[in-house]
Amino acid sequence: MPGETGHHSVGVGSLLTILRDGQARTRGELVQLTGLARSTVSQRLDALMHHRWVVATEDAISSGGRPAAAFAFNESVRVVLSADLGATHARLAVIDLGMTVLVERAVELPIDQGPEATLGWLVTAFQDLLEQAGRDLAQVCGAGVGLPGPVEHTTGQPVNPPIMPGWDGFPVPAWLGERIGAPVLVDNDVNIMALGEHWAARPEVDHMIFIKIGTGIGCGIISDRRLHRGARGAAGDVGHIRLASSDVLCRCGNVGCVEAVAGGAAMAATLRAEGVDARGSRDVVALMRAGDTRAAQLIRQAGREIGGVMASIVNFFNPSAIVLGGDIAEAGEHVLAGVREVIYSRSLPLATQHLSIRASELGDRAGVIGAAVMVVEHVLAPDTIDRTVAG
Template sequence: MTRTGPLPAGPAAGTAAVLRAVRDGRPRTRAELAAETGLARSTVAERVEALLESGLVRRADNGRSTGGRPPSMYAFNPAARTVLAVDVGARHLRIAVTDLVGEVLTEGYRAQDVTDGPRAVLERVCELAASLLAASGRDTADLLGIGIGLPGPVEHASGRPTNPPIMPGWDGFDVPGFVRDRLGAVTLVDNDVNAMALGEHRTHWPHRPDLIFVKAATGIGSGLISGGALHRGSQGVAGDMGHVRLQNGADAACRCGNVGCLEAVAGGAAIAARLTADGITADTSADVAALARAGSLPAVALVRGAGRAIGEVLATAVSFFNPSVIVIGGGLSQAGEHLIAGVREVVYQRSLPLATRELDIVQSLAGDRAAVRGAAFMVIERALAPDHLPELLAC
């Protein structure tokens, strides 16, 4: 693939503006690009040529003629580069190769316990990633970057896990450096729920700028989209709702060391433990969801109660954050309407009518792919932003 040299300092914003205009997939003429971006036609011509050389833009079918030669049209080229997107779960790895609009080209799934430690897990990630790239007919030279979602707190600036409760041996581990050294591409790491929130928003709710994504699985967490952007907070732990203490949480011990946390009451692991204690075998949140779908009354009651507990925390968030959509994902969300019904019951009861007038509370539409789609968008949006686009065009 042909590359162009580095952009001078001034043109970066203009090049990014042209690229942003065509990323919706609709071909445009240079005149249309000039009108949309406010750039001079000569400037647009220069920027288009740079993007054509990079492969990020391609020539499309000519536009309609108004009497002379039909004008040339230009469109975004999603196939110019690929992205590796990785979802590391408590007990699984899901890896996808995507194009530059986040569409999955190929993917793989493996059972893998995160407690095996960072080196074992990440070596497996790199092995599977290399085989998926080969299967898709691409290689590491085509990589725009690698995005990874981890099931624990991550310091966003460094990409290192920070005291992750279910990830022994991962604290402070240089995840980006380990993967980058093996696959040779920029590697970004975030909490898996942030990746899910981003993936859900970009693929299904792009016109809803304020969204809360709740992952209800072994544990409980949330990701926040504010003004269309992922909100991480000052240390990257915004949305950690699983460790909000419930009024009726009693003395339920939480893995964080406190008692009465939402996760200790309503998380999949807590519900599975209660069912098992009552003689109903359940090891995971998926087991709990399957029992509820099958009509197990104890499972249905506990899942519905978990929804009410989650709704108790979300009711406060709705009043404070005022989202227009709340998306419920994770293993427990597969229990049919039981979990979401409990959430809706409490949120609509306790929140102000104005805050809930246009509020949708729905099950995840992205499903199992939410995290890998979000991990891909994390890479794409960074690489194509004005600050980083010159790096891409210089390679």
């Protein structure tokens, strides 16, 4: 067809991607944007409407005459099940394709009770949440799960996770997928938090580092707007970078790891040794909020230690934003002040000139939003949509 050369790449899935920015568009606008013939655009819209990915709305801003039909992405057609599993607590949510959280629940859930017990509980909890949201399993297009340990993303299997006995090599996607009847994607908890936070900051941040300061310390890397996982999914394991000033033994077997000094578990242990009742990272923050100066000092010092490690990473990676999340980041200015102080004094001026260092916008929700982003990007990828429509 004349005028269509070079535009065959704009398939049904690519047309959906254009509409996913939330703006309704008329046939005419889509013809202009894609360079496709009007008949081809109509054909592709019909296919998307047949699968209910797209709905017709009346375009209010019609130029006199009868209103032109406009087409918009149907955000509520499917839902995603999302789980952010930490060492001791979990957050679950049912989220639509526009990232609106329909229902959510936070619970205490020890990850060390093993995969079958944890995931079995998850299946039941997901069914309860779907019921609350007035949805059912038939509307679920996928599930996203974040785990507190290294995950081989291609298989979704945990790899030697230090705090997850019994999980090594467990086929999480297959086990869970069989029970909910939808594709399951699994990643490390910090990676999904980075995805969620990047989605919230979108689309202007190309290079971002997300640091989770909780029981341990980890980091998710967004490079060129994509998550960088590394060769074996171990990219961003900054918690085990050695601090020259420390000889504290870490749970990994090495000494002087930043996590063993500045992680929530380490700070709680320091306070316990001083006779204060602090079991974990949340207690440390609660004490600081209640005016405990020792807890506040520890948190600021932890920020400085983490800032020291981050300064090297800033020089190496040159991010445009560093975002702090996790329980300890809830301590806000104390931890941010410590991190900023060291990064700005030790990093190269060129690397810090336009660098933003801030607390997470999504807070506790970063993980469940990120797990949903991971699933939606997979399910709505142009080639996946092309296959779904063709099939």
